Amino acid sequence: MSQPKKDAPARSDAVRNRERILLVAMAELTERPDAPLSTIARKAGVGQGTFYRNFPNRESLVLEIYRYEMQQVADAATELLHTRDPGTALREWMDRLARFAMTKAGLADAIRLVTSAPGSPDKPGPAPVAEAAGTLLRANEEAGVIRPGVTPDDFFLAIAGLWQLDPQEEWQPRAARLLDLVMDGLRAGAPGR
Secondary structure, three states: OOOOOOHHHHHHHHHHHHHHHHHHHHHHHHHOOOOOHHHHHHHHOOOHHHHHHHOOOHHHHHHHHHHHHHHHHHHHHHHHHHHOOHHHHHHHHHHHHHHHHHHHHHHHHHHHHHHOOOOOOOOOOOHHHHHHHHHHHHHHHHOOOOOOOOOHHHHHHHOHHHHHOOOOOOOHHHHHHHHHHHHHHHHOOOOOO
16 A cells, blocks of 8 residues: 655645745835845745745746736636626726736836846746737627727727826726726727617
8 A cells, every 4th residue: 555645735835835925025025126035935934945945036036926916917817707797807807907017016126126137037028918808808899898809909008007107106096097998998889889
């Protein structure tokens, strides 16, 4: 008889540790781009060894936060389409995107610090979020909720004002107004209206 594997709980612990590190790091680095990694590890409740096994350096941590947040926003599009009508899914996803924009703005200094030196890694591209926008736009077009032919590029140009908002101020009401205007513009000329 073989011994039961003990890897499964360790893997789930490892996943929880990694996610906890990412959440704490996002908050810390948003507030202070040069926050010590030891502080992040301590606040995440993990030892230095666990921290460095997951993130061998500041660059890997910052870029993983950016990728992680971007993937969370992208994944939300599919989840929303499964539980909401296309128009509601798109508008709720836009709110999620606004929160990502504010997080990214808060992390901008940390991202710049790790990607600006010669030989530094590149900032990850926005492909997952652009694909998610395309999926939502197609679903809305097929449902007759928005005007036909809107591309992800059109969409991101229309919401570019999000990146002008100051994450240190009360940005939510302004973002909501901006996104409502964009939704009104997307609906204008829709076959179902």
